[in-house]
Amino acid sequence: MNLELKDRVYLITGGSDGLGLGLASKLVREGARVSVCGRSDERLARAEQILGADALCYRADVTNSAELDAFIDETLVRFGRLDGAVNNAGRTAGGPVADSRDDSWREDYELKVISALHVSRRVLDELASTSGAIINVLAIMARSPLANSTPTTASRAAGLALTKAMANEVGPRGVRVNAILIGLIESGQWVRRAETEHRDLDEFYESMSKAAKIPLGRVGRTEEFADLAAFLLSPRASYITGVGISIDGGLSPVI
Secondary structure, eight states: OOOOOTTOEEEETTOSSHHHHHHHHHHHHTTOEEEEEESOHHHHHHHHHHHOTTSEEEEOOTTOHHHHHHHHHHHHHHHSOOOEEEEOOOOOOEEOGGGOOHHHHHHHHIIIIIHHHHHHHHHHHHHHHHTOEEEEEEEGGGTSOOTTOEEHHHHHHHHHHHHHHHHHHHGGGTOEEEEEEEOSBOOHHHHHHHHHTTOOHHHHHHHHHHHHTOTTSSOBOHHHHHHHHHHHHSGGGTTOOSOEEEESTTOOSOO
């Protein structure tokens, strides 16, 4: 399928590693131009090698509004247009409510909700001019929160509500807004955890899938996420908005 992405421009937060980098690579292969941000100079340098010199790999902390604005501004200056934005910054943070701290909740919402809101608000006019799209990368527990899973499940549920509300608001302007709810999928955070625990990565993923009882019997691949996200960003998904699509190998208990 031709996704019609040639010369379109996409901005991805948390795009220097893992799922974000996998999506950026997919978009580049489809002929699009990409702008990604991250906090690690080392990962950004590696991303630039993978994505090529035409890509913008920018150091920015999405919880810092000034840095986030500078990243968006640089993207628009470099490419002169924007066709899509992917709010992908995040990390796993879960524990008992009784043991949680207010600061942890604030930090989680700043990282996952406020940053996505800030990016979306800033780029709406640009996306309206290109009939563009926004994707919020969330987690399946946004729909089915378990014990000891906050603040992540709460912030992800907020992201799902934001997705639907914004889709209804900006649909008349021609902008589509969707969410992808991931289960257990290959990502940079799992690679780093396996390294920290001195475990073989394949064995680590296999043990994760068995412990979670994923119906398909394995952890998802980065390229499977990238294929779905690229389609939702493309004009071929022009009548899809306001939905959250799970990619989890059947793990979620809800449809």
